[in-house]
Amino acid sequence: MNSHEKHLDNDPAPRLDRISIAKRAARDLIDGSTVNLGIGIPAMCADYLPAGVELRYHAENGILGFGELAKPNEGDPNLMDAGGKFPKRIKGMAFFDSVESFNLIRGGHIDVTVLGGLQVSKKGDLANWMIPKRGIGSIGGAMDLAASAKRVVIAMEHTTKSGIPKVVNECTFPLTAKNCVSQIITDIAVIDVDKKHGQLILREAAPGWSFEDIQARTDATLVVQSTLRVIT
């Protein structure tokens, strides 16, 4: 078995659950921002926004300003989000085609995108679309979002289920975009990416986790510039 697996056994404290990762990512989203949330943990951010924060949710399939989902079997096939779910019809929405949708993305008009990740490197390279051994993958809108959103936040588990670090010196999986990630939020840490200098700054740790605990589960070298805060 892999040498990293012992870290799971040796964890100093529980890792955050998916909801807690989503909550932490949601906390930094600024009122009025145009935001695109990927599927999985990122999409869960919408349920945990700070009070008073309203976002303009964008989905690649041509919708801005949607909100909660319709009840099961009440969805309208012509009112879908990019995850294939059916949001409710609410006031202030806008529908548009895919050309316009990707003008918004490629043109740098998305303030924040929160995406899942397979690997993130110290330079902020992101790999999140293909596991090489499968030989085939799905890109969707991920490359456009990663390349052009003003801020790319990756919300993911810190390691694979078998304990292999996902925060790495160099991505070994096919890239989604180079030097694009601003922040990594995992089940044990919040890490800022200094994209200019190619280094990772550990900002926050899950309760009961030390710098050393997190570094041991991280392939890339982490830097601490100030007191390590606890993820709340």
Added chain:
Amino acid sequence: MNSHEKHLDNDPAPRLDRISIAKRAARDLIDGSTVNLGIGIPAMCADYLPAGVELRYHAENGILGFGELAKPNEGDPNLMDAGGKFPKRIKGMAFFDSVESFNLIRGGHIDVTVLGGLQVSKKGDLANWMIPKRGIGSIGGAMDLAASAKRVVIAMEHTTKSGIPKVVNECTFPLTAKNCVSQIITDIAVIDVDKKHGQLILREAAPGWSFEDIQARTDATLVVQSTLRVIT
């Protein structure tokens, strides 16, 4: 004075008036075509369509499927054509922005454009946007239309008022587009442009005008491939 001026004095028969040029140009327009008519004689084609022919009129400012003009002082500033006139609101119109409008043009979706001309060369080069001595000109949508419409027809007087030929070997005025004109309809002739071989084929002559009469008022060499018809 210019050597060509005498040709005006020596005309063998009257030249066609502007309405007759427009009528001749209108005759070849095919039912259902998407058509863009320039200002001046080209715009007049709309009034002289053959019976049963309905066209999809396009104007650069973002309108497809318009028809006759509103009465004076009944025009809506938000329902304009590219000539700055105000068409009536009719059924089956469509409004769109300038991006879409020039996708239609540049993408080669305009079946026919009828434009005015200052000079047309034997290769089908068109000059219609600037008289060099003025030093400044207006291009508008002319270059896009000339470069990309499926068929470019030039409706113009055969010579300037002072008798200088406008159908020339090489344009001396700044070009609108190269090798783009399919047909030239003037007040004395209908000329097809063989764009591939760079030659002008005289097809029709105004009543009372011979090949020699027209050639004498044309800078470029004209070819006759079949019996010269009379413009009716």
Added chain:
Amino acid sequence: MVGGFGGAGGQPTRLMLALRDLGVNNLTIIGNVAGISKTTGYGWPEHLEPIDQGIFFESGQATKIICSFPVPGTTNPLSDIERAWQEGKADVEIVPQGTLIERIRSAGAGIPAFYTPTGVGTPVALGKEHRIFNGQEYIMETALSADYALIRAEKADTRGNLQYIGTSRAFNPAMATAAQITIAEVDQIVEPGGIDPERVGTLSTYVDRIVERIPGDPLP
């Protein structure tokens, strides 16, 4: 080209089934999210059996797909497209979604090539021209056209103007401009004037044929 985004809405379901039943072969399909709904139910109401571009790979009619999202996260069951790819029966060309729609739009708009930041430093950029503008690196992408576009709209007027509803636009308007022959499947054909001129999403010039669905068709 098959319009829509992926999922039931905006997809020319009846035209797809008709094309399958026609039995023509060696098809290259251009779509976006492709082959996911049949496997995962993506974008389909729960009570319905999904249909997507996978039907052309299931039937063996298609030998290539150009799309952005051809395989679901799961491999059990395999999608029709992944199975055909694994068996060497189909080529799969994966294009980032924004690049795919812009390539299609460019074909319709008379633009042979453009530069995009999307894909730089990734497998997508391999073999493509790289170029720096204002200090940032871009790759060149080229226009993508098709012989046929099968698209879906809510309404057509008898001239061919189309009106879309909600998120059913997606790839339909751009594909309508980028094919030799554009065939639109619509819920309803109306007289000129039956579509608000402010709501025309595809101009009649782009539409070659219109097929009206049977009223009350249970299939999205």
Added chain:
Amino acid sequence: MVGGFGGAGGQPTRLMLALRDLGVNNLTIIGNVAGISKTTGYGWPEHLEPIDQGIFFESGQATKIICSFPVPGTTNPLSDIERAWQEGKADVEIVPQGTLIERIRSAGAGIPAFYTPTGVGTPVALGKEHRIFNGQEYIMETALSADYALIRAEKADTRGNLQYIGTSRAFNPAMATAAQITIAEVDQIVEPGGIDPERVGTLSTYVDRIVERIPGDPLP
């Protein structure tokens, strides 16, 4: 950037007058048909005194214009722009209309450059990269952005979504995407829901400021 096509409809008349009255100088104006209406009445109802981008050249505030149609057919009287050009007080950059709108659209869409057939073999192509695609010659054109876009729409909702009417769209939607700050002049501001989601012509993300006109303003 000043939106509209040229003529009264879709032009941010009040914003233009306000900018003139502000008295800022050294302006570069990006527009389409420019300076024609004041001279010829182009696109204005007969009973009104036309206003257009010429006002910035009349006042001496603008030193450059980038547009497709800056001078009318007549030279008597000269337009404000042509006069300023003749007197050496203003640069005039004339861009084919389709290239101009596509350059603006590209700036908003993250595309630094594209190829177009428009202008090949003309003075417009001088100094530009030429390239053959599929046997046809094209020139490369680059994105065109601005510090400010002054645009005009019929309605805004309080989030900034805009609705246009008729031919007033023209350059407005693309310009809204291509400036650092986009200011929209609208006839009416409504609550969210006051614009049909099918009719949003400019997304709220692009709009930074909204100015509501006085009801019944006689100026188009």
